[in-house]
Amino acid sequence: MGNMGNFLFLAAEAVHSEMAEGAAEGGFGLNLDILETNLINLVILIGILFYFGRNVLTNILNERRSTIESAIQDAESRLSEAKSSLTTAEEQLKQAQQEAQRIVNSAQEKAEAAKTAILAQAEVDVQKLQAxxxxxxxxxxxxxxxxxxxxxxxxxxxxxxxxxxxGISDDAQQTLIERSIAQLGA
Structure with a gap:
């Protein structure tokens, strides 16, 4: 780009000096003197710029194109990697949600079993306490x-x-003795 900038600067300077000379002579006009206007120098300069600048400009544009293409390819590869990572992360999220649901279901089942066991044990304890x-x-x-x-x-x-x-009367004693004998005999 340095050579191209120098050529463009020289061309602009030549055009500027042409315009300044025309204005100094009293107005705007065309100077048809080829040697005085440096028209030959300008044609040579533009030819050199075209000949050498074309290669420089072509190289610069090619480099820019390859840089842009590699940046696009890099962005596309990162996009595909990001899509792949997103798909993987979504699958992992789905698996984690399923695992969390399984854990919740298992915990509910265990809680229900524990509740049933506690109620059964409480029933047994109540029966033991009642007994x-x-x-x-x-x-x-x-x-x-x-x-x-x-x-x-x-x-x-x-x-x-x-x-x-x-004292016991004789009749009461006799009755008592008879009863005792009767009970012993029976």
């Missing part, structure tokens, strides 16, 4: 009955002793 309470109540009742029997026996013995102390 224990009934056994305790029966034992307490039996103890109270035994205590009452002891008290009744003690009172009966006291009453019997007091009656014995008063």
């Amino acid at each position: 224990t309470a009934a056994a305790d109540l029966n034992a307490e009742r039996d103890r109270a009955i035994a205590q009452l029997k002891q008290q009744v026996v003690a009172l009966a013995l006291k009453k019997a002793e007091s009656r014995l102390g008063e």
Whole structure:
């Protein structure tokens, strides 16, 4: 690009000097003197620019084209990689969602099983508590009955002793002996 810039600068400078000379002479006009206007120099300069500049410009444009093409190819390859990565990520997301749903379902099943087991154990515990309470109540009742029997026996013995102390009539003694014999014989 450096050579091309130099050529363009020289061409612009030559045109500028031509215009300045025409304006200095009193106005705008055409100077047809070929040597004075440097028309030959300009034609040579434009020819050189065209001859050498064409190759430089062609090379620059070719380089630019290849750079753009490689950038496009690179962008297309990155796009295809991104699409592939997106597809993979979507598949992984779908699998993760399925796994999460499976875990939730499994947790719900385990929670339901645990709930059932806890309720069954609570039922067994309640039945054990009821049985224990009934056994305790029966034992307490039996103890109270035994205590009452002891008290009744003690009172009966006291009453019997007091009656014995008063004496038993002969008829009552005879009746008591006969009953005792009858019970022993039976």
